[in-house]
């Protein structure tokens with residue numbers, strides 16, 4: 221007889237593993253199947269995020285930022301340093317250690333929650349049966365009352381610049397360079413292009429970013445995007461907008477890239493090229509015929525607002541379904557589904573999912589951009605507070621950027637908060653909480669913020685929405 225569980229989760233990334241843990245906490249018998257393999261062939265839970273995404277990228281962003289600040293900012297603090305140099309091998313070793321601790325931590329969490337880890341491939345069969353193929357190649361059949369699909373996403377490949385490691389690589393390849401390429405090309409000025417472009421720029425690469433769209437960071441509030449673009453330019457990131465890549469070929473140890481923009485055809489020679497033009501849902505060999513689970517025209521698994529697929533007792537969460545491809549979005553979906561399965565309350569508020577880009581300065585937002593609010597026709601007011609006016613930011617030598625609050629004119633509801641500046645990714649949490657509770661800008665205005673902290677910028681931006689900021693000129 222098939223081994224049976226209350227819940228089987230296929231995919232152990234940031235959407236799948238939290239679903240399994242919450243199902244275990246809900247006293248359900250649960251197995252989590254994951255097939256991720258490292259370059260050395262070893263299995264690891266954690267998916268893209270822990271193995272080749274969020275965590276390794278943040279490790280390198282931190283190391284490269286420290287190097288940059290040591291060289292460029294210590295002198296003004298009165299700290300004299302000489303002979304500062306980079307050991308990329310040590311940076312990579314540190315990164316690998318952090319990844320290993322994080323991924324092994326999941327096994328410990330599974331043990332604590334009573335989750336059965338199964339490392340290998342999972343395929344959904346009709347009737348909530350799952351074919352599991354382990355490392356030895358043997359396949360056995362499992363069955364479950366409920367199945368959660370969390371198979372994630374993979375990088376989009378461009379026909380005009382097909383991957384050809386080590387010269388033309390995806391984000392995982394770009395996290396693994398053993399030295400800073402002298403000339404680095406990046407296709408796509410999105411989140412990955414900006415984060416990984418920043419890492420290698422700080423470590424010495426000349427970085428050119430080719431972006432197809434004519435406007436920079438079109439998904440962000442444009443006041444924020446303009447401010448960020450100014451800083452990236454100062455840092456030496458050469459971002460070329462409206463650039464359509466027509467070809468890329470490896471010649472010797474370099475890559476010749478051709479692209480077109482409004483001014484005509486151009487070519488660019490780089491030592492390494494990173495293709496970062498988005499990710500697509502991954503569902504290869506996940507679904508047998510007759511499961512009743514459907515994909516949409518872009519390959520995402522079709523789900524309702526609570527992540528139910530069209531098949532009874534089959535759910536899907538994370539990057540393989542609609543919505544932003546973010547680890548925290550997938551996590552909340554996984555937890556919601558595991559709670560709904562257990563008959564508990566579960567909900568994801570898609571309106572308050574924060575976005576963070578971990579560059580320096582950081583970029584973070586939640587809710588609507590000013591362009592979106594304007595298009596909605598609702599009357600609104602904005603308040604902007606520059607970090608230049610923040611004592612803490614000045615003391616940190618990081619008085620760049622601003623916090624911006626957008627609130628409705630009629631009932632003062634906060635509609636969006638946009639921050640570019642130091643620790644923006646941490647500061648945005650206050651705005652998320654405020655919006656989760658449908659706070660007004662007056663609620664933020666009347667909340668006491670410790671002095672001197674960066675969070676005062678959010679407080680003052682809320683005050684500025686009513687022209688009542690104390691520490692800035694309310695422009």
Ligand code: FAD
Pocket residue numbers: 230231232233234235236253254255256257265266267268269270272273274275277340341342343370371372373391392412502504505506537538539540545546547548549550
């Ligand atoms: P994944 O993390 O892709 O995990 C899916 C897992 O399922 C994988 O382990 C896969 O091997 C496994 N799997 C798939 N099919 C099967 C099968 N049939 N059988 C068994 N196993 C299967 N997001 C953020 O929120 N913050 C960040 O800072 C951030 N940084 C990023 C940096 C980079 C360079 C990249 C590439 C991404 C980053 N992301 C970030 C995005 C984030 O990594 C994804 O949104 C997140 O990993 C999605 O989680 P998931 O569980 O849906 O999918």
Ligand code: NAD
Pocket residue numbers: 378407408409410411412413415430431432433463464465496497498499544545546575576577578
């Ligand atoms: P993205 O969607 O953020 O950016 C892709 C960029 O490439 C866009 O600006 C797009 O206009 C451009 N582009 C598309 N086709 C192009 C072409 N042919 N030539 C030139 N430019 C082209 O995608 P990404 O940076 O690859 O990241 C993938 C996903 O991973 C994102 O959805 C993101 O949410 C997630 N991610 C999140 C974080 C974070 O939260 N900090 C970090 C990294 C990745």
